[in-house]
Amino acid sequence: MSTITELLHAIPADPHTGAIAVPIYQTSTFVQDAPGVNKGYDYARSNNPTRATLEQLVAGLEKGAAAYAFSSGLAAIDAVVKLLQAGDEIIAVDDIYGGAFRLFDKVYKKFGVTVHYVDTTDAGNVAAAFTPNTKLVWLETPTNPTLKISDIHAIAKLAKAHGALLCVDNTFASPVLQQPLTLGADLVVHSATKYLGGHSDIIAGIVVAKDKAIGDEIKFYQNATGAILGPFDSFLLIRGLETLHLRVRQHSQNAQAVAEFLQQHPLVDKVFYPGLPSHPHHALAKRQAKGFGGVVSFTLKTDTVDAATTLVCSTQYFKLAESLGGVKSLLCHPASMTHKSIPDAIRLANGVANSLVRLSVGLEETEDLIADLQQALEKVAVKRPQLSEQEPLEPALAL
Ligand SMILES: *Cc1c(COP(=O)(O)O)cnc(C)c1O
Numbered sequence: 482m483s484t485i486t487e488l489l490h491a492i493p494a495d496p497h498t499g500a501i502a503v504p505i506y507q508t509s510t511f512v513q514d515a516p517g518v519n520k521g522y523d524y525a526r527s528n529n530p531t532r533a534t535l536e537q538l539v540a541g542l543e544k545g546a547a548a549y550a551f552s553s554g555l556a557a558i559d560a561v562v563k564l565l566q567a568g569d570e571i572i573a574v575d576d577i578y579g580g581a582f583r584l585f586d587k588v589y590k591k592f593g594v595t596v597h598y599v600d601t602t603d604a605g606n607v608a609a610a611f612t613p614n615t616k617l618v619w620l621e622t623p624t625n626p627t628l629k630i631s632d633i634h635a636i637a638k639l640a641k642a643h644g645a646l647l648c649v650d651n652t653f654a655s656p657v658l659q660q661p662l663t664l665g666a667d668l669v670v671h672s673a674t675k676y677l678g679g680h681s682d683i684i685a686g687i688v689v690a691k692d693k694a695i696g697d698e699i700k701f702y703q704n705a706t707g708a709i710l711g712p713f714d715s716f717l718l719i720r721g722l723e724t725l726h727l728r729v730r731q732h733s734q735n736a737q738a739v740a741e742f743l744q745q746h747p748l749v750d751k752v753f754y755p756g757l758p759s760h761p762h763h764a765l766a767k768r769q770a771k772g773f774g775g776v777v778s779f780t781l782k783t784d785t786v787d788a789a790t791t792l793v794c795s796t797q798y799f800k801l802a803e804s805l806g807g808v809k810s811l812l813c814h815p816a817s818m819t820h821k822s823i824p825d826a827i828r829l830a831n832g833v834a835n836s837l838v839r840l841s842v843g844l845e846e847t848e849d850l851i852a853d854l855q856q857a858l859e860k861v862a863v864k865r866p867q868l869s870e871q872e873p874l875e876p877a878l879a880l
Pocket of ligand 1: 555625652
């Protein structure tokens with residue numbers, strides 16, 4: 482299932498009524514004809530028709546054998562880690578989502594699962610980190626918020642050679658741009674809260690398995706631990722998927738334009754976006770994905786928390802909020818928001834500078850978003866400390 486046509490027509494009309502929208506089966510249980518004789522559903526934690534339709538659609542989008550929907554992205558990640566047991570080891574991307582780090586470090590460590598963090602942008606670092614106990618390799622690509630890219634195909638080969646599973650958190654790319662299972666990964670997880678849902682109105686997670694046997698194990702943990710996605714949220718997620726291709730295409734187009742605008746702006750220092758030829762992994766990003774996504778990060782020449790704070794409080798369309806992937810543009814300041822709990826030295830070593838701002842570029846008109854950033858940067862220029870000691874400003878920016 483690669484095109485929007487295939488997706489839209491994989492959504493079945495309701496067999497009982499002909500309803501073209503997927504019905505919300507808001508029920509906890511299902512009446513049985515005789516003990517154990519039912520219509521395929523017995524209890525809604527185990528299975529629900531609205532959720533089942535969603536799961537089939539996402540499995541199709543990611544080219545997997547099966548998908549399972551969870552109550553959050555973290556619950557989906559948690560289900561994958563449950564495939565392991567005490568003594569097993571994980572090799573994980575060092576620039577990992579903070580919530581996944583907390584889950585590994587504060588929950589699974591005490592159950593005897595060890596995690597080795599490496600810079601996975603160099604597959605050689607991954608190769609060097611395997612031990613006989615390595616059971617899982619965990620990638621995010623692009624990463625958050627510095628948009629680093631790792632080579633899924635090369636790392637999948639390494640994982641296979643060592644008898645470990647490869648799981649890719651595909652939240653930032655979405656299956657429209659990148660399909661890790663076709664590049665050799667065994668599992669994909671999503672925070673469906675982001676692009677899959679797309680409207681900033683649900684918290685949801687998905688696990689997709691390439692093989693049925695691993696999918697069955699995930700299904701076992703979904704039912705055994707119970708963090709399922711409810712029917713109404715499953716309905717909203719299906720509704721989000723209907724426009725996924727269109728949204729991701731426009732998010733990427735807007736983000737590319739915003740990144741190019743920022744790159745030539747005199748107050749901007751670095752721009753992190755895989756779609757820029759200056760990005761260190763641009764060629765790899767081009768090879769393994771069909772586009773570069775809607776997240777852009779950048780730093781300011783005045784690399785201070787104050788300068789970034791002025792900027793993030795000065796935009797009109799980019800709303801200050803955590804999260805990403807919705808129709809409305811958002812921005813955040815990782816050093817004081819999403820990455821606040823990370824010690825300064827580690828945060829800075831990972832490239833998350835004091836002034837780094839992360840944009841989730843939405844679906845507004847491109848020129849409105851650029852104008853919004855332009856006027857916010859002018860506010861930063863006005864507030865810049867010791868103006869006379871720094872390089873002269875463009876007349877237009879000096880106001
Ligand atoms: C948001 C996010 C998660 C966590 O998902 P929730 O739905 O918030 O639980 C995991 N991975 C990435 C890359 C994310 O951006």
